[in-house]
Amino acid sequence: MLALAVSALAFQAPGVALRPAVKQTAAPQMTVFENGMQQFKGDFPWLAKYGFGPTVKAERWNGRHAMFGWVMIVATGYAKSHGLIPSGDVALQYKDWGGLAQLGLNQYISTERAVIMMVHVHALAVSAAAAFGPQVLGDTLTLLDGETDEEPYGLFVPLESGLTPAAEMLNGRLAMLGLIAVVSASMASGMDILEVVNIGVGGLLLAK
Helix, strand or coil: HHHHHHHHHHHHCCCCCCCCCCCCCCCCCHHHHHHHHHHHEEEEEEHHCCCCCCCCCHHHHECCCHHHHHHHHHHHHHHHCCCCCCCCCCCCCHHHHHHHHEEEEEEEEHHHHHHHHHHHHHHHHHHEEEEEECCHCCCCCCCCCCCCCCCCCCCCCCCCCCEEEEEEHHHHHHHHHHHHHHHHHHHHHHHCHHHHHHCCCCCCCCCC
């Protein structure tokens, strides 16, 4: 049998290479997230062209909004604990505010809610200016013509100190995860977000 095998190898047709006994499998080149991003670009190129959908640009801006959300939570808690926000029991007067004071039929917005709403409107305006105004941060919300998106950071962002793109991406992801955790805890416990955050920091947020 060995002789037959040797003979078969000897009379092998020229130019035909033997196949290896074990087939090598290619190492995975992309993670699940990166594969999903590539699939989105293929299915919706007109959206991916401007940075919408699961793109690095969109993730970076979502992280920025989440970090700004945490700043607003802490600022609201500080203002409330130091008496800088009016009492929530006092309602706006129709004679002073007109229809803006009404929450519904014979229901009026409290002064506390009105102040918070005005702050949020201003924050939204600043956010829109920062997102669409390249002169503000030098980075627009959408990809400009000829601009390419960054390479995906993968599941784990490299740990870098200082004001670097990787550090901003990591902080943004942590801020988004933190907001999800706080909102989930608020829904499960029935407490408002400020109370949940106050418990998480040991009562320091709403301390007078």
